[in-house]
Amino acid sequence: MILAHITSSFRETFPARASEWALATMLFGWSVVLFANPTLFADTPSFAAGLAQIVPQGTLAVLCGIAGAGRLVCLGINGAWRRSPHLRSVGAFIATGFWFIITLGLLKAGANGTGLAIYPVLMFLDSYNVIRAAGEAGLSDQRHGRVTGDGHPN
Numbered sequence: 001m002i003l004a005h006i007t008s009s010f011r012e013t014f015p016a017r018a019s020e021w022a023l024a025t026m027l028f029g030w031s032v033v034l035f036a037n038p039t040l041f042a043d044t045p046s047f048a049a050g051l052a053q054i055v056p057q058g059t060l061a062v063l064c065g066i067a068g069a070g071r072l073v074c075l076g077i078n079g080a081w082r083r084s085p086h087l088r089s090v091g092a093f094i095a096t097g098f099w100f101i102i103t104l105g106l107l108k109a110g111a112n113g114t115g116l117a118i119y120p121v122l123m124f125l126d127s128y129n130v131i132r133a134a135g136e137a138g139l140s141d142q143r144h145g146r147v148t149g150d151g152h153p154n
Helices: 002-036 045-054 057-076 084-109 115-143
Strands: none
Touching (some): 045 057
């Protein structure tokens, strides 16, 4: 029954949540790449001079893996639990922090590569996802009687 709900929910909500799925997958993918290439930060000048000065590669790999996988799980159970929009909002907020740290690392290294065209956009897209999921969380709270129509708690 739960699997049927998850499958149905995925088909219904994927178009509206495509950016959340993509960004969660990218964050998890970052973890996979960092684990697969343990000397990536040391071997890449823009990472060695910037991101490695902010957070060690192993730490970032673990944190990206936890955040990305957690976010994918939250998206997968979406709707099966009343608090799933709340968790989606928190997940997008955390991911925004990762995209910010990566952007900051590239700026700190003085890297003028294509990453500066990509990571800030990912950061702003996840910022938008925070707002959107928080709005859905508010609607969920209203629907389940957690707040009144004017937004005040019962």
